[in-house]
Amino acid sequence: MAGISSLGIGSGVLTSDLVDQLVAAERAPTEKRLAQKTQQSEAMLSAYGKLRSAITELRLPMRQLSAADNLKAFSASSSNEDIGVSVDSTKASRGSYSIDVTSLATSQALASQTVFADKDSTSVGQGTLQLSVGDKVTNITVDSGNDSLQGLANAINEAGAGVSAGVIDTGSGYQLVLSADNTGSANAVSITATEQAGAEGLARFAFDTADPAANPAMKETIAASDAVMEINGIEVTRSTNSFENVIDGLSFDIKDVGTSTVKVSQDFGAVADRVQGFVDKYNALQSTIGSLAGFNADAGVGGLLNGDSTVRSLQNQLRQTLTGVVSGLENSNVRSLADVGITTDAETGALKFDRAEFETQLKNNPDDVTALFAEQGRTTDSQVEFVRSGTNTQPGKYDINVTQAATRGELIAGSAISGSVTIDGSNDELSLTVNGNTTVDLTLTQGTNISAQALVDDIQAQLNSNAALRASGESVQVGLDSNNKLTFTSGKYGSESNVSITSVEDGTAFGLSVATGTAGQDVAGTINGRTAQGDGQVLYLGSDSGPASGIQVRIFGDQTGSRGSINFVQGIGKSTVDLVNSFVGADGRLESRTNSLNRDLEKIQEDQVKLDQRIESYRERLVKQFSAADSLISQLNSTRDYVTQQLAALAPQNNRNNN
Numbered sequence: 001m002a003g004i005s006s007l008g009i010g011s012g013v014l015t016s017d018l019v020d021q022l023v024a025a026e027r028a029p030t031e032k033r034l035a036q037k038t039q040q041s042e043a044m045l046s047a048y049g050k051l052r053s054a055i056t057e058l059r060l061p062m063r064q065l066s067a068a069d070n071l072k073a074f075s076a077s078s079s080n081e082d083i084g085v086s087v088d089s090t091k092a093s094r095g096s097y098s099i100d101v102t103s104l105a106t107s108q109a110l111a112s113q114t115v116f117a118d119k120d121s122t123s124v125g126q127g128t129l130q131l132s133v134g135d136k137v138t139n140i141t142v143d144s145g146n147d148s149l150q151g152l153a154n155a156i157n158e159a160g161a162g163v164s165a166g167v168i169d170t171g172s173g174y175q176l177v178l179s180a181d182n183t184g185s186a187n188a189v190s191i192t193a194t195e196q197a198g199a200e201g202l203a204r205f206a207f208d209t210a211d212p213a214a215n216p217a218m219k220e221t222i223a224a225s226d227a228v229m230e231i232n233g234i235e236v237t238r239s240t241n242s243f244e245n246v247i248d249g250l251s252f253d254i255k256d257v258g259t260s261t262v263k264v265s266q267d268f269g270a271v272a273d274r275v276q277g278f279v280d281k282y283n284a285l286q287s288t289i290g291s292l293a294g295f296n297a298d299a300g301v302g303g304l305l306n307g308d309s310t311v312r313s314l315q316n317q318l319r320q321t322l323t324g325v326v327s328g329l330e331n332s333n334v335r336s337l338a339d340v341g342i343t344t345d346a347e348t349g350a351l352k353f354d355r356a357e358f359e360t361q362l363k364n365n366p367d368d369v370t371a372l373f374a375e376q377g378r379t380t381d382s383q384v385e386f387v388r389s390g391t392n393t394q395p396g397k398y399d400i401n402v403t404q405a406a407t408r409g410e411l412i413a414g415s416a417i418s419g420s421v422t423i424d425g426s427n428d429e430l431s432l433t434v435n436g437n438t439t440v441d442l443t444l445t446q447g448t449n450i451s452a453q454a455l456v457d458d459i460q461a462q463l464n465s466n467a468a469l470r471a472s473g474e475s476v477q478v479g480l481d482s483n484n485k486l487t488f489t490s491g492k493y494g495s496e497s498n499v500s501i502t503s504v505e506d507g508t509a510f511g512l513s514v515a516t517g518t519a520g521q522d523v524a525g526t527i528n529g530r531t532a533q534g535d536g537q538v539l540y541l542g543s544d545s546g547p548a549s550g551i552q553v554r555i556f557g558d559q560t561g562s563r564g565s566i567n568f569v570q571g572i573g574k575s576t577v578d579l580v581n582s583f584v585g586a587d588g589r590l591e592s593r594t595n596s597l598n599r600d601l602e603k604i605q606e607d608q609v610k611l612d613q614r615i616e617s618y619r620e621r622l623v624k625q626f627s628a629a630d631s632l633i634s635q636l637n638s639t640r641d642y643v644t645q646q647l648a649a650l651a652p653q654n655n656r657n658n659n
Contacts, residue, residue, distance in 0.1 A: 390550010
């Protein structure tokens with residue numbers, strides 16, 4: 001019997017189309033359910049994404065308002081456009097200043113008096129030119145390879161000596177011109193020449209800034225000068241035309257000499273703009289929530305997130321944070337947002353901002369308005385300063401007790417200075433190490449009959465101008481104790497503070513020898529009854545120290561015992577930022593809901609794969625069953641045909657027999 005090569009051949013009924021219809025009927029209910037779940041999960045993810053974006057937008061303006069400095073914006077104006085002024089609101093304060101600029105900073109310029117016939121071939125001489133600019137000394141070698149005016153200019157420019165060189169064609173010959181790269185008298189150029197025997201000529205470029213007449217071969221065409229200005233009659237000098245932080249928070253950019261009146265005033269409008277930014281973002285968030293979770297009574301349809309517990313929780317917590325009285329401000333003139341003109345529309349839930357009322361309150365009650373938004377520590381001791389809070393610091397009042405005041409590291413000379421001293425090449429070098437990591441090399445000014453105070457002044461001046469100290473931000477104060485001994489005191493407080501003498505040529509005359517000073521001490525004490533840690537003058541609690549955890553205060557002075565208390569007010573800025581983070585942070589509620597929905601989508605994809613596998617097995621089973629049935633039907637049909645044929649063959653014979 002022949003096999004079945006295609007479904008339906010044997011039966012004419014059990015065809016491939018019938019298999020497809022049965023498979024489709026089996027797949028449809030599950031596939032529809034998975035598609036609905038996918039669509040719903042993706043819609044929820046999209047909705048949560050929009051909500052996350054709107055919540056995140058609220059964080060930036062509230063983070064700005066949570067910083068006290070942003071509630072104290074200042075602006076500055078100058079009556080003379082050639083005397084520009086910029087302001088740093090974190091340091092500035094209101095004031096008016098009379099400015100008189102009498103001199104601008106200039107760069108020194110020099111020109112050779114000798115006129116050379118050719119810039120490329122005429123010899124200038126060979127040897128070494130030593131260029132001194134400020135503290136920098138550079139040696140320029142002139143040999144047969146660069147023995148020309150242009151060769152010398154190129155060598156100077158390539159040396160990075162702080163001087164730029166050029167060659168000018170005067171029409172009757174060539175001259176070398178030099179200019180200091182930086183302005184100010186400290187950057188004046190001095191040049192000494194060491195000539196090679198038999199190839200003299202470099203002396204024509206020597207120049208002594210201290211005595212220009214001593215080197216007539218070079219002419220000073222522009223003298224180096226500092227910028228000089230008087231601020232309320234006090235003279236201030238800078239090496240450039242920029243005066244940075246000459247007054248706390250103010251910097252000046254000078255373009256010309258002249259006078260100006262500079263006024264610094266608090267910019268209430270700038271602060272109000274920041275608050276308006278918060279109100280706008282909050283209202284945008286409410287609008288987003290309304291579109292996602294609102295209910296249309298007329299249509300009887302709610303938003304996708306209508307009734308969502310995460311949305312309800314967000315709204316409730318925001319309402320509590322923004323409408324309640326800030327803890328710690330219960331007895332203040334400003335206690336809540338309503339007191340500064342920020343109220344809630346009962347119908348829409350949006351905030352309304354009375355800008356004029358806010359600016360009035362900011363002007364009349366600046367500390368309270370600052371505390372309303374930003375964290376603030378109010379201390380009862382004027383020599384205790386709030387530094388910062390920690391992530392776990394709770395609003396409240398905390399007592400402060402100091403058991404050990406902070407001190408600075410100090411070194412005291414081994415013996416006193418008796419009378420005047422003489423400093424020469426045998427005892428003028430001294431090296432210090434400050435706070436364990438900054439090396440300071442000093443060369444004392446030589447002289448005879450130097451008084452102890454003059455020596456102190458000389459050392460202090462050199463320390464104040466020392467590049468290593470300035471770069472590290474460290475400082476050292478020099479003085480004389482009651483026994484006329486030299487003292488070196490670090491400007492830093494705490495256990496890392498110290499001053500050591502690492503080398504001294506011959507300090508017998510002023511009592512100095514290689515020695516290590518006495519290290520400073522960190523402040524010690526308690527905050528809210530908990531033992532605090534000390535770092536210099538800063539007393540602080542760790543992250544697991546009760547409600548005051550993480551709070552930091554700076555203790556000035558040397559008084560021990562009770563130092564009053566600090567009332568920590570968190571402000572709604574920090575509270576709102578923390579609330580936003582609790583929803584959109586890595587472990588936030590929205591992140592949790594999003595992760596859950598993503599897991600649902602992954603599960604749906606797994607179920608889809610399982611469905612495909614089950615349906616494929618179902619199809620294979622149907623095909624096998626249909627093939628078997630088709631084969632059986634084909635066999636029955638063959639049998640039927642055979643029997644029919646046999647009966648038909650017998651029929652004539654039966655008919656003849658009957659006749």
